[in-house]
Amino acid sequence: xxxxxxxxxxxxxxxxxxxxxxxxxxxxxxxxxxxxxxxxxxxxxxxxxxxxxxxxxxxxxxxxxxxxxxxxxxxxxxxxxxxxxxxxxxxxxxxxxxxxxxxxxxxxxxxxx
Amino acid sequence: xxxxxxxxxxxxxxxxxxxxxxxxxxxxxxxxxxxxxxxxxxxxxxxxxxxxxxxxxxxxxxxxxxxxxxxxxxxxxxxxxxxxxxxxxxxxxxxxxxxxxxxxxxxxxxxxxxxx
Numbered sequence: 001x002x003x004x005x006x007x008x009x010x011x012x013x014x015x016x017x018x019x020x021x022x023x024x025x026x027x028x029x030x031x032x033x034x035x036x037x038x039x040x041x042x043x044x045x046x047x048x049x050x051x052x053x054x055x056x057x058x059x060x061x062x063x064x065x066x067x068x069x070x071x072x073x074x075x076x077x078x079x080x081x082x083x084x085x086x087x088x089x090x091x092x093x094x095x096x097x098x099x100x101x102x103x104x105x106x107x108x109x110x111x112x113x
Numbered sequence: 114x115x116x117x118x119x120x121x122x123x124x125x126x127x128x129x130x131x132x133x134x135x136x137x138x139x140x141x142x143x144x145x146x147x148x149x150x151x152x153x154x155x156x157x158x159x160x161x162x163x164x165x166x167x168x169x170x171x172x173x174x175x176x177x178x179x180x181x182x183x184x185x186x187x188x189x190x191x192x193x194x195x196x197x198x199x200x201x202x203x204x205x206x207x208x209x210x211x212x213x214x215x216x217x218x219x220x221x222x223x224x225x226x227x228x229x
Contacts, residue, residue, distance in 0.1 A: 004156075033216065042200065042219035043157065056216060090156050092217075099206050101147070102217055104156030 001026040006091050006105035014113055015081060021108045023074040023091030032074040033102065034066060035090040043090055049074060050096055081112045116140070117201045122224040125195075131188040133223050135201030138182040143205050146177060147217070148186045150197040157200065157219075160186065191227045198222040 004025045013019045023032065031050050035043035048056035049068045063085075065077040074091055088109050092102040118136040125131040137146065147162040161168055161175045163184075168175045174187040188195055200222040204215045 042198075042221055043151075045216055045218055048216050092156070097206060097214060101149075101159030101162065102157075104158070106154075106156050 002103065004091055004093055004103050004105035006089075006108050008108060009106070010109050010111075012111045012113060013078065013081065015083070017081075018077070018079045020078065021076040021089055021091075021110075023076075023093075023105060024072055025093040025103070026072055027093060027103065028071075029093035029103070030071060030096040031094045032068060033092040033094075034074070034076055035092065037088040037090060037107070039087075047076075078110075081110075083112050086110055086112045116203050117220050119199075119201055119220065119223045121221065122226070124226050124228055125188075125191045127193060127227050127229050128190055131191040131195065131225060131227070133186040133188075133199050133201075133225065134183065135186070136183045137201070137203045140181050140203050141205075144203045145206055146175065146181075146184050147202045147204060148173070148175065149200045149202065149217075149219075150195075151200070151222075152194075152197040160199075191225075193227050193229060196225060196227045198224050 007022045033048050034046040036046050037043040045058050046060045047066045052068045063080050067075040088107045090104055090107045092104045094102045145162050145164050148160040149157045150160055151157045161170055161173050163175045163177055165177055177184045200219050206214055
């Protein structure tokens with residue numbers, strides 16, 4: 001299995017809702033990442049997990065809460081989002097050394113109404 | 114503070130070689146050059162990477178100048194499916210995230226349009 005699977009592919013949520021994005025990989029990668037991508041912009045790094053521990057938080061607002069319950073799963077919990085948080089959320093994984101490149105999922109397209 | 118400079122857009126005729134340049138004049142000795150691409154509405158895809166030697170794989174070739182201040186990604190026979198945004202990224206890898214390895218940070222990239 002050489003894929004990163006993200007669910008759901010599309011999500012519409014209200015500003016008072018709580019939802020979660022899920023990411024799964026079975027490549028034995030011990031580093032996992034969340035990126036946010038607005039239209040016509042490059043992906044922006046949000047969080048980095050290394051060996052299931054949060055190692056980088058790029059000053060992301062607390063309404064985004066990541067979780068890595070095991071080495072194969074990465075979640076992003078969403079609460080009280082704003083319309084400007086609407087974006088494509090990408091998950092990626094890699095060997096912890098970073099060698100060999102990152103494998104990205106196809107993303108969750110989030111719309112906040 | 115961008116570490117790389119790429120042209121915002123390029124066109125290439127189908128079947129011809131696409132040569133995408135990247136300047137990284139402040140690259141450090143332990144930083145690798147990575148190339149990724151992102152086809153519309155998909156996640157980025159790893160293409161190739163190198164330190165100082167030229168590299169080739171089934172997707173592309175990477176030519177790095179001797180002073181390492183610039184590089185060129187070559188798609189030898191571009192097809193319409195190669196239309197995408199191409200990102201050149203320099204970063205430290207190999208030591209692990211806890212030992213100075215830097216995560217992937219994207220710049221603006223080059224939008225390559227392959228034309229029939």
